[in-house]
Structures are given as C-alpha cells and as structure tokens.
Amino acid sequence: MEFFLDTGIIDEIKEAMHWGIVNGVTTNPTLIAKSGRTQEEVIKEIVTLIDGPISAEVISTDKAGMLKEAESLAKIHDNVVIKLPLTIDGISACKVLSDQGVKTNVTLCFSSNQALLAAKNGATYISPFIGRLDDIGHSGMGLIEEIRTVYDNYGFQTEILAASVRHADHVREASLVGADVATMPLKCMKSLFKHPLTAIGLEQFLKDHQSTLS
Ligand code: E4P
Numbered sequence: 001m002e003f004f005l006d007t008g009i010i011d012e013i014k015e016a017m018h019w020g021i022v023n024g025v026t027t028n029p030t031l032i033a034k035s036g037r038t039q040e041e042v043i044k045e046i047v048t049l050i051d052g053p054i055s056a057e058v059i060s061t062d063k064a065g066m067l068k069e070a071e072s073l074a075k076i077h078d079n080v081v082i083k084l085p086l087t088i089d090g091i092s093a094c095k096v097l098s099d100q101g102v103k104t105n106v107t108l109c110f111s112s113n114q115a116l117l118a119a120k121n122g123a124t125y126i127s128p129f130i131g132r133l134d135d136i137g138h139s140g141m142g143l144i145e146e147i148r149t150v151y152d153n154y155g156f157q158t159e160i161l162a163a164s165v166r167h168a169d170h171v172r173e174a175s176l177v178g179a180d181v182a183t184m185p186l187k188c189m190k191s192l193f194k195h196p197l198t199a200i201g202l203e204q205f206l207k208d209h210q211s212t213l214s
Contacts, residue, residue: 001175004053004183006163008035008042012186013049024052026127026163026183028083028107029059040076047077055105055125057083058093066093074102081105081124086114091121098122105161112146119156125181129164130174140164145177168192 002023005016008031016022025046032039043056054077058069066089070082081103084090094104098121105125106118110133118126128147130140147160159180165171168191174182 001179002052002181003189004055004161004181005050005189006031006165006183006185008032008037009186010035010042010045010049013046016186016189017049021189022050022052023181024054024079024081024183025050026055026083026105026161028057039073043073043076043080047079050079052079053081053103053105053125054079055081055083055107057107058085061085061087061089063089063093063096066090067096070097070102083107083127086110086118091117094118094123095121098124107163109147110143112143112150115147115158115160116150119151119154119158123158125159125161127161127163127183130162130170131164131166133164134166140170141173141177144174144179148178 003021004024004026005013005022006026008027032042035042039056046054056073058066060066060069066084073080073082082097083105084094086106086108094106097104103124105127106123107127109115109126109128115126128143133140133143144162161181161183162174162179163183165182165184165188167188171182
C-alpha cells in the first residue's frame with residue numbers, strides 16, 4: 001500500500017519526506033488555498049522534494065478548459081498527476097488524457113458506479129472520499145470495498161486511492177479491504193507510528209538501561 005501526503009504545505013512535506021514512507025502527494029484547491037500561494041508555485045516546489053505522483057487539480061468545469069489546464073500542469077514535471085472532478089466533462093477529459101499517456105486522478109468519487117466510469121476511461125487513480133461519506137452517515141469503507149470488488153471483477157488497473165482519510169483507523173481498514181493507496185494529512189500519518197504500549201515499553205527499557213549504568 002502506498003502512502004500519499006494530503007497537503008499543500010511545504011513544511012509538512014519536508015517534515016515527513018525523510019521517514020521513508022511517503023510515496024507521493026495529493027493537493028486540492030482547498031489545501032492549496034491554505035498554503036497562501038498559487039498552485040503552480042506549490043506544485044513546482046513539491047516535485048523537487050518528493051519523487052512520486054503529485055496530484056494537481058484542475059479548476060475548469062468544461063472539458064476544453066480542463067484539457068488546457070492539464071497541458072500546462074503536466075509540463076511542470078513528469079510526476080504531476082492531473083486531478084479531475086467526477087463529472088461528465090471530467091470523465092471525458094480523463095479519456096483524452098489517458099489516451100495521451102497522461103496520469104489522472106479522478107476526484108470527488110462517492111459511488112462505485114462513478115468509480116466504474118473513471119476506470120472505463122483509463123483513470124490512473126480513483127479517489128473515493130471516505131471521511132466525507134462517514135460525515136453524512138454512509139460507510140466510506142463500504143465504498144472502498146465495493147470499488148475493490150468491481151475493479152477486480154473486470155480486471156481494471158485503476159488504483160483505488162482512499163481519500164478524505166481522517167484518522168489511523170481509516171488507514172487500517174483501507175489496507176484490510178485492499179485500497180492501493182491512502183492519502184492522509186500529516187497528523188494522521190504521524191499517528192500511525194503511535195501506540196501507548198510502545199511509549200510505555202520504551203520508557204521502561206530506557207529506565208532499566210539507566211539502572212545498569214549506576
Ligand atoms: C485528496 O485528494 C482529497 O482532496 C482530500 O483527501 C479531501 O479530504 P477532506 O474531505 O478531509 O477535505
């Protein structure tokens with residue numbers, strides 16, 4: 001399972017990039033806005049830090065506009081993945097970009113039928129938003145499971161990118177149901193390392209080691 005950092009904040013990427021577990025980065029217009037910089041500035045810097053897929057989202061809502069934006073985003077670096085919304089225009093643009101060999105991440109996916117459309121048009125990644133589904137009382141993880149079944153039924157190669165991940169248990173469950181990737185905020189990634197028994201055990205080991213010195 002690959003881990004992507006879900007952020008537009010360069011300092012967060014710099015903090016996690018040496019842990020050896022960050023395989024890529026996802027951004028969206030909200031995350032970019034939090035950085036106080038333009039998408040182009042942020043993406044240009046991220047590609048110098050992480051050698052892996054970096055998702056940058058188009059803002060246009062029409063196919064022609066999406067393709068124009070995709071062209072300039074893809075020019076930034078080979079690792080840039082074009083993030084497209086799950087609309088008729090987004091899915092149509094996905095087909096054009098896939099045929100050109102440009103990597104795509106279809107975002108704002110909330111049903112397995114939507115995921116099926118993205119896979120049919122050759123999306124590199126599908127991003128089901130599990131946290132936002134949980135927020136409205138639906139099962140985000142159930143959706144990941146459904147998409148896994150549909151993709152396996154037909155042998156689709158589109159990778160399931162669990163998005164809108166809010167806590168460590170989302171990562172645990174997503175790995176159990178076979179998501180290919182989980183993208184998560186820095187706080188969530190840090191929490192994966194933690195267990196109270198690890199902290200207690202380490203404290204005791206260090207104390208016992210000290211006792212051998214005196
Ligand atoms: C990432 O690709 C998504 O845009 C992001 O995970 C959405 O997360 P949120 O629902 O916490 O905003």
